[in-house]
Amino acid sequence: xxxxxxxxxxxxxxxxxxxxxxxxxxxxxxxxxxxxxxxxxxxxxxxxxxxxxxxxxxxxxxxxxxxxxxxxxxxxxxxxxxxxxxxxxxxxxxxxxxxxxxxxxxxxxxxxxxxxx
Amino acid sequence: xxxxxxxxxxxxxxxxxxxxxxxxxxxxxxxxxxxxxxxxxxxxxxxxxxxxxxxxxxxxxxxxxxxxxxxxxxxxxxxxxxxxxxxxxxxxxxxxxxxxxxxxxxxxxxxxxx
Numbered sequence: 001x002x003x004x005x006x007x008x009x010x011x012x013x014x015x016x017x018x019x020x021x022x023x024x025x026x027x028x029x030x031x032x033x034x035x036x037x038x039x040x041x042x043x044x045x046x047x048x049x050x051x052x053x054x055x056x057x058x059x060x061x062x063x064x065x066x067x068x069x070x071x072x073x074x075x076x077x078x079x080x081x082x083x084x085x086x087x088x089x090x091x092x093x094x095x096x097x098x099x100x101x102x103x104x105x106x107x108x109x110x111x112x113x114x115x116x117x
Numbered sequence: 118x119x120x121x122x123x124x125x126x127x128x129x130x131x132x133x134x135x136x137x138x139x140x141x142x143x144x145x146x147x148x149x150x151x152x153x154x155x156x157x158x159x160x161x162x163x164x165x166x167x168x169x170x171x172x173x174x175x176x177x178x179x180x181x182x183x184x185x186x187x188x189x190x191x192x193x194x195x196x197x198x199x200x201x202x203x204x205x206x207x208x209x210x211x212x213x214x215x216x217x218x219x220x221x222x223x224x225x226x227x228x229x230x231x
Binding site: 004006034041042043044045046049091093095104105106107108109110111113 | 121149151153158159160161162163166206210211218219220221222223224
């Protein structure tokens, strides 16, 4: 089946610094990828839709200047958390649809645990 | 606003029994509904998708039902095993047939005791 990878799996950074998270589709092309955030014991919340070659679409309440998304190729999307603060500490997960099955099934990456100190 | 509720935060059952998880939704008429499995510290893994015109779907020991009148889906795992212990999430497409813009429930944590 389709495989999505994320890097890094865990990152600890100091408050005020920026962190980049990569999401790659390993054996398929993804013109669209999705970025979610999950707080402990909470559901996954969609942050933004990443579109290859165009601007990302952000969900209501998500600051686009804080969470920069770049989808530079058909297999790579990056999420940069700028000027991170402790409240940005969360589990960030990306996904991509498997278009061979109609695009409704989402393949998720393993997630990135961000801790801001 | 659209809401998904998975009524049980946790479900504990004995190995070999059938686990039944519930997903209810309001203010919405989804074209399809999906179930995912999530292990601690990992991303969700797709299990099953059921469309609005399907009443039931099966895959090995898994069965999903979809009642659009009750606005409810039931997820069954028969002959449960300790390896089935995980959090199970239901998800709906937000805009009716869109590819990937999903709303997730909080999940039900299933524990299967040997």
